[in-house]
Amino acid sequence: EADIYQTPRYLVIGTGKKITLECSQTMGHDKMYWYQQDPGMELHLIHYSYGVNSTEKGDLSSESTVSRIRTEHFPLTLESARPSHTSQYLCAARQHTEAFFGQGTRLTVV
Amino acid sequence: GQQVMQIPQYQHVQEGEDFTTYCNSSTTLSNIQWYKQRPGGHPVFLIQLVKSGEVKKQKRLTFQFGEAKKNSSLHITATQTTDVGTYFCAGYTGNQFYFGTGTSLTVIP
Numbered sequence: 001e002a003d004i005y006q007t008p009r010y011l012v013i014g015t016g017k018k019i020t021l022e023c024s025q026t027m028g029h030d031k032m033y034w035y036q037q038d039p040g041m042e043l044h045l046i047h048y049s050y051g052v053n054s055t056e057k058g059d060l061s062s063e064s065t066v067s068r069i070r071t072e073h074f075p076l077t078l079e080s081a082r083p084s085h086t087s088q089y090l091c092a093a094r095q096h097t098e099a100f101f102g103q104g105t106r107l108t109v110v
Numbered sequence: 111g112q113q114v115m116q117i118p119q120y121q122h123v124q125e126g127e128d129f130t131t132y133c134n135s136s137t138t139l140s141n142i143q144w145y146k147q148r149p150g151g152h153p154v155f156l157i158q159l160v161k162s163g164e165v166k167k168q169k170r171l172t173f174q175f176g177e178a179k180k181n182s183s184l185h186i187t188a189t190q191t192t193d194v195g196t197y198f199c200a201g202y203t204g205n206q207f208y209f210g211t212g213t214s215l216t217v218i219p
Contacts, residue, residue: 031207040149040196043209090152094207098143098155099200 003027006091006102013081013109021076021105023091032074033092033099036060043090049074081109113137114201116210124218129189131213133182133199142175142182143200145209153198153209189217 003026013019023032030051035043045058047066055066063085065077074093078085086109092099113136123129133142141160145153157166159175159182166173172185182199194217199210 033207035209040147040212040214042211043153043198045209048207092153097158099145099153099207101152101154104152 004091004093004100004102006089006105008105009103010106011108013107015082015109017081019078019081019107021078021089021091021107023074023076023102024072025074025093025100026072027093027095027100028071029093029095029100030071031094032068033094034058034064034066034074034076035090035092036087037090037104038087046089047076081107083109085109113203113206114199114208114210116197116199116213118213119211120214120216122216122218123189125191126188129186129193129215131184131197131199131215133184133201133210135180135201135203135208137203138179139201139203140179141202142179143202144173144182144184145198145200146195147198147212148195151195186215189215191217191219193217 005024007022033048034046037043044060046060049055049068089105091102116133143158144156147153157173162179163177164175170187174183196212196214198212201208
């Protein structure tokens with residue numbers, strides 16, 4: 001089983017709130033990714049990082065930010081949550097080959 | 111934008127029938143990976159193909175990488191209810207790692 005963890009697993013939050021989704025991995029992998037996914041649908045890349053102090057924007061990055069101060073930690077922050085942010089957020093880490101995914105955070109914005 | 115497309119988007123099959131999903135990239139890929147995501151779960155790595163024209167098998171699953179390294183396929187022989195889920199290809203091109211759009215498979219008992 002992969003050593004990549006996401007918290008919280010489930011979150012219900014009000015519109016306009018600022019939230020941070022946590023992702024941590026103990027594998028020492030340089031590359032980390034955040035995806036937004038509705039059930040059974042496409043994985044939309046939000047942000048990615050190739051290592052410490054490296055962050056890049058994906059296709060859905062405009063309403064969120066990330067940081068990569070340590071190899072093992074890659075948090076995602078939504079500055080002002082909206083109902084359109086209701087979705088599942090998946091974090092992944094990879095080194096040279098396969099990507100390992102966390103269990104995901106299921107976010108509901110009311 | 112999305113550079114790796116999969117067809118079909120959805121597929122319903124009777125248990126025992128075969129299933130194929132196709133993955134097409136607009137650019138040449140260094141390698142192609144396949145993942146399976148069970149309902150309510152997260153994507154799990156199945157296999158990686160690297161060489162042009164490569165074919166690999168895992169029990170009832172057959173994976174193929176095209177000669178031009180721009181397309182790939184996953185074929186499941188005699189589907190079972192445990193095959194239910196969404197299958198994603200993923201390709202590495204340049205510095206970018208892209209997931210395909212996914213094919214959602216439903217197996218009817």
